[in-house]
Amino acid sequence: AQSVAQPEDQVNVAEGNPLTVKCTYSVSGNPYLFWYVQYPNRGLQFLLKYITGDNLVKGSYGFEAEFNKSQTSFHLKKPSALVSDSALYFCAVRDRANSGGYQKVTFGTGTKLQVIP
Amino acid sequence: KAGVTQTPRYLIKTRGQQVTLSCSPISGHRSVSWYQQTPGQGLQFLFEYFSETQRNKGNFPGRFSGRQFSNSRSEMNVSTLELGDSALYLCASRPEGLGEQYFGPGTRLTVT
Numbered sequence: 001a002q003s004v005a006q007p008e009d010q011v012n013v014a015e016g017n018p019l020t021v022k023c024t025y026s027v028s029g030n031p032y033l034f035w036y037v038q039y040p041n042r043g044l045q046f047l048l049k050y051i052t053g054d055n056l057v058k059g060s061y062g063f064e065a066e067f068n069k070s071q072t073s074f075h076l077k078k079p080s081a082l083v084s085d086s087a088l089y090f091c092a093v094r095d096r097a098n099s100g101g102y103q104k105v106t107f108g109t110g111t112k113l114q115v116i117p
Numbered sequence: 118k119a120g121v122t123q124t125p126r127y128l129i130k131t132r133g134q135q136v137t138l139s140c141s142p143i144s145g146h147r148s149v150s151w152y153q154q155t156p157g158q159g160l161q162f163l164f165e166y167f168s169e170t171q172r173n174k175g176n177f178p179g180r181f182s183g184r185q186f187s188n189s190r191s192e193m194n195v196s197t198l199e200l201g202d203s204a205l206y207l208c209a210s211r212p213e214g215l216g217e218q219y220f221g222p223g224t225r226l227t228v229t
Contacts, residue, residue, distance in 0.1 A: 034217055043121070043207055043220035044160075090160065104173040105150070105218065109159040 002027040006108035021076040023091030033074040034092040081115045121221035135196040142210030149191040154205040
């Protein structure tokens, strides 16, 4: 069974400082990994994904994530946080084992990011 | 392209009633998934439909059901509502393959 862990319920960071939101995963095969963001009373918005290739993935709004196979991690990062980045962030994984795309996506529990002015 | 739309956006029901939620995916997307989001349980997968067939199902009781129509629009139904069914229900569509999902704004269901 696949799983995703986001060990921090909340991350606080000062505006202008770098931010990291952590994610680790467990799958039987190789993973497809995703980050989504959710603003209050809204659905989730896609930020970035790792399918294959470079371990450093760049996404929307200046976010990037680093895939680390040995540590089974996919941490979300941004060099300089903005107050408008304050939201709920979800990491998700799909197991590559079934290339037909029939595997469901498993989401982490979410990390609330608070950027302090 | 228009995004994923969900109707209604807000719903208040009484215990024991049933409810039907609707989702229209992005044009061309044949996969539609449903999720339940609550503060305590996070985002829980309900089911996924592709070309009118349910191909994945989460660990929810049989009171939760869904279907997909030939135009890819999807509905989910919850019968005999319980207080614990109060949640934000999210629908997501994605194109064929293993790409990202596109979420609708959700339907906020309150059961009293």
